[in-house]
Amino acid sequence: MAGLGLDLPTFISQLISFLILLALLTFFGYKPIRAMLDQRSRKIKESMEREEATKKEFEQGQLTAQEQISKAREEGQGIITQATQIGGKLKEEARGEARQEAQAIVDRTRVELERERDKAIDDLRREFVDTSILAAEKVIRETLDKEKHRSLIEETLKGSVTFKEN
Amino acid sequence: MDVQSVHELARLLGASLAMGLGSLGPAIGIGLIGRSAMEALGRNPEARGPIMTNMLLSIAFAEAIAIYAFVVAILLLFVV
Amino acid sequence: MTEKPLLKRFPILRVILFIGLALAIVSFIGGSVGAMLRDSSPLGFLATSPPQPELPAEKPFASLFITNTMIASWISILVLFGLFFAATRKMKLIPGGLQNLVEFFCEVAINFINDVAGKKWGKLFFPVCFTIFLFVLTNAWIDLIPGFGTIKMNGLPLLRNANSDINVPLMLAAVSFCFVEYQGFKAKGSSYLKKFFNFGLLACGFRQLFSGRFKNGIKDTFMGTVAVFAGFIEGISELIRVISFTFRLFGNMMAGTIVVMVMIYLVPWVIPSLFYGLEALLGFVQALIFAGLTLGFLTMAVTSEEEAS
Numbered sequence: 001m002a003g004l005g006l007d008l009p010t011f012i013s014q015l016i017s018f019l020i021l022l023a024l025l026t027f028f029g030y031k032p033i034r035a036m037l038d039q040r041s042r043k044i045k046e047s048m049e050r051e052e053a054t055k056k057e058f059e060q061g062q063l064t065a066q067e068q069i070s071k072a073r074e075e076g077q078g079i080i081t082q083a084t085q086i087g088g089k090l091k092e093e094a095r096g097e098a099r100q101e102a103q104a105i106v107d108r109t110r111v112e113l114e115r116e117r118d119k120a121i122d123d124l125r126r127e128f129v130d131t132s133i134l135a136a137e138k139v140i141r142e143t144l145d146k147e148k149h150r151s152l153i154e155e156t157l158k159g160s161v162t163f164k165e166n
Numbered sequence: 167m168d169v170q171s172v173h174e175l176a177r178l179l180g181a182s183l184a185m186g187l188g189s190l191g192p193a194i195g196i197g198l199i200g201r202s203a204m205e206a207l208g209r210n211p212e213a214r215g216p217i218m219t220n221m222l223l224s225i226a227f228a229e230a231i232a233i234y235a236f237v238v239a240i241l242l243l244f245v246v
Numbered sequence: 247m248t249e250k251p252l253l254k255r256f257p258i259l260r261v262i263l264f265i266g267l268a269l270a271i272v273s274f275i276g277g278s279v280g281a282m283l284r285d286s287s288p289l290g291f292l293a294t295s296p297p298q299p300e301l302p303a304e305k306p307f308a309s310l311f312i313t314n315t316m317i318a319s320w321i322s323i324l325v326l327f328g329l330f331f332a333a334t335r336k337m338k339l340i341p342g343g344l345q346n347l348v349e350f351f352c353e354v355a356i357n358f359i360n361d362v363a364g365k366k367w368g369k370l371f372f373p374v375c376f377t378i379f380l381f382v383l384t385n386a387w388i389d390l391i392p393g394f395g396t397i398k399m400n401g402l403p404l405l406r407n408a409n410s411d412i413n414v415p416l417m418l419a420a421v422s423f424c425f426v427e428y429q430g431f432k433a434k435g436s437s438y439l440k441k442f443f444n445f446g447l448l449a450c451g452f453r454q455l456f457s458g459r460f461k462n463g464i465k466d467t468f469m470g471t472v473a474v475f476a477g478f479i480e481g482i483s484e485l486i487r488v489i490s491f492t493f494r495l496f497g498n499m500m501a502g503t504i505v506v507m508v509m510i511y512l513v514p515w516v517i518p519s520l521f522y523g524l525e526a527l528l529g530f531v532q533a534l535i536f537a538g539l540t541l542g543f544l545t546m547a548v549t550s551e552e553e554a555s
Contacts, residue, residue, distance in 0.1 A: 003245030005302030009311050010413040014319060018417060021323045022377045029330030030373055033352045036337050043339065223538075226531045230490070233497035240500065244301050 129153055181242040188235020195228035266516050273515035294514055297507035299500070303411040306399035314403055315411035322384035322408065355379070362538075363545045371544050374425050378418055379537035385409045386499065386529025390522055409499035409532075412492065419491035422540040423484070430547030438547075442484075444477040445470070487543065491536065498532050 132153055133146060203221035207214060252259060274280060278294070281287055303313035333348035341349055355376045360368035388394065389407035397404040408414045430438045440446075448470025455463035502525045509518045 003301065004241065005412050006416070007302075007413070010303065010313055010316065010411070011417055013311075013316055014408075014411075014413050014417045015421070017316070017319055017323060018377075018381060018421060021326065021381060022373060024323075024327045025330055025377050025380070026373045028327065028334055029348070030352070030376070032334040032337055033349055034356075036334075036339075036341075037349065037353060037356075040339060222527075222531055223535065226528075226535050230494045230498075233501060234490075234493055236501050237493050237497040240299070240301065240504075244299070 125157065129157075177242055181239040184235050184242065185239040188238070189232045192228045192230075192232035192235075195231070196225050199224045199228060270513060270516040273517075274513050277512060277514050279512050294511050297504065297511050299504050299507065301412070301500075303406060303413070304402040306402045306404050308400060313411065314406040315408040315414060318388065318405045319381075319385060319408040319414065321405070322381065322388050325388070326380055326384055352376070359541060362541055363548075367545065367548055370429070371541055374421070375537045375541045375544075378422065378540060379533045382409060382418070382495065382533035382536050383529060385414070386533065387526065389503075390526055390529075407499055407503060409495055409529075410503050412496045415492040415495035415499075416488075418495070418536065419488045422491060422536075422543070423488045426540070426543045426547050427484075429544055433548040440477075442477045442481040444473040447473050491539070495532055495536055498528060502528055 129150060133149055136149055199221060203217055206217050278296075287293070303315040305311065305313050306317075329344075330348060333344045337345065356368065356372060359372050359375060362368075363371050385408040389409075394405050395403050395407075447466055451463055451466030451468070451470045453463075454466055457463075502521075506518055506521050506525065509521050
């Protein structure tokens with residue numbers, strides 16, 4: 001075996017060298033690297049979890065905001081309809097009032113007019129009667145007294161339809 | 167022929183035969199491995215990476231047999 | 247996709263190829279092969295000494311037992327240690343440069359080992375397997391540095407590929423063997439030894455033989471003998487593994503060295519460079535095989551048959 005180069009001192013020396021290498025690499029290489037890899041993977045996991053949580057929160061917030069917006073919209077819609085209704089009612093009321101007032105004005109005017117007219121008719125009639133009486137007096141001064149004559153003419157006037165109609 | 171030259175002749179002949187005959191099997195094996203790898207590559211060319219690595223590993227295993235023959239040959243040449 | 251050929255894209259490649267070819271032809275004609283054909287000696291600047299492979303490691307210092315392979319392995323240990331020390335000296339959470347590189351390779355190795363052995367065992371196996379891989383790889387690749395073997399001391403090379411000294415592969419194989427047996431014993435306790443010394447069935451057979459149940463006794467004795475023999479074979483194969491490990495690595499590295507030597511002798515220029523490339527690949531593959539087989543045997547040793555099936 002010596003021809004092959006096999007000898008114990010070299011073997012032992014190489015064995016020791018290899019064991020030293022194993023120890024060195026384990027303590028200076030693998031352990032810190034493994035720790036670093038673990039730490040990094042933990043950190044990545046953590047940050048991913050955090051990101052997930054933030055995302056969820058954001059989604060939740062978005063959902064709430066959406067809900068609130070839709071609620072507000074609904075509410076606004078309600079308010080608008082209500083306002084429209086009220087407005088309509090108010091308009092209706094105002095219109096009614098205006099109509100009533102106008103009616104009242106018209107009525108009053110008509111009453112006044114009628115009164116004026118009546119008065120005018122009355123006046124006219126009185127004047128006419130007076131004139132008639134005067135004329136009649138002139139004709140028949142002595143035969144008829146004034147009062148009796150008046151009632152007579154009055155009666156005649158009432159009987160006349162055309163005059164009444166006016 | 168004296169003993170010395172017979173010894174020398176046997177040594178050289180033995181080494182050559184060991185190397186030559188010992189390479190036969192691994193050579194066939196490596197050929198087969200290469201053929202299978204090429205077939206696999208043709209069947210699905212996208213698996214090029216794994217096929218290459220596994221082919222190289224298998225070739226190294228087959229080659230190891232030839233290497234044993236080689237070790238025997240150099241033992242015969244340099245040690246015996 | 248129409249890709250232009252490599253030679254057309256980089257015109258300089260053509261020049262390099264031409265020069266390389268010319269040098270190869272010149273060295274072929276002027277070197278040993280040409281000399282043999284011309285029946286004269288090779289040209290002066292191309293003359294190289296014929297390859298003289300040396301199996302045992304040389305001792306460059308006359309009075310010391312230190313061999314050149316020892317020095318080479320120390321250098322590779324220093325290189326590896328320096329690399330890892332520099333990479334882990336100032337660890338940062340966000341890696342950069344060297345730390346990133348080393349971490350990347352470590353992570354690849356960890357993933358590979360975890361894939362084969364599982365996470366629980368992978369953590370235990372990783373240091374030994376990866377150190378074997380790195381040691382073999384560094385030894386093989388350090389040898390490829392130009393001028394590595396040319397430094398002489400007392401007429402002998404001061405440095406030599408440590409893998410081509412049989413003590414190193416044997417040492418690695420022994421470490422691998424011991425680690426496998428230790429892990430197997432630790433994982434399974436005394437039942438691990440039953441794999442090699444399986445006398446249970448034989449004893450049962452003898453007991454039956456003496457208590458009068460001949461038919462069962464003979465059958466069990468026979469089966470017991472077979473089991474004992476199988477255990478013996480198992481033990482032998484475990485030892486054979488060591489030899490196979492040793493000679494696979496040793497033979498490959500020695501063969502590589504000799505091939506490069508022979509090529510340098512035959513065609514001194516250009517052609518040996520191609521074999522250097524081959525050597526680089528071979529060194530990587532051998533390191534991978536050594537570590538991978540160790541890992542495979544470890545996994546086989548710690549997983550019981552029930553678990554595996």
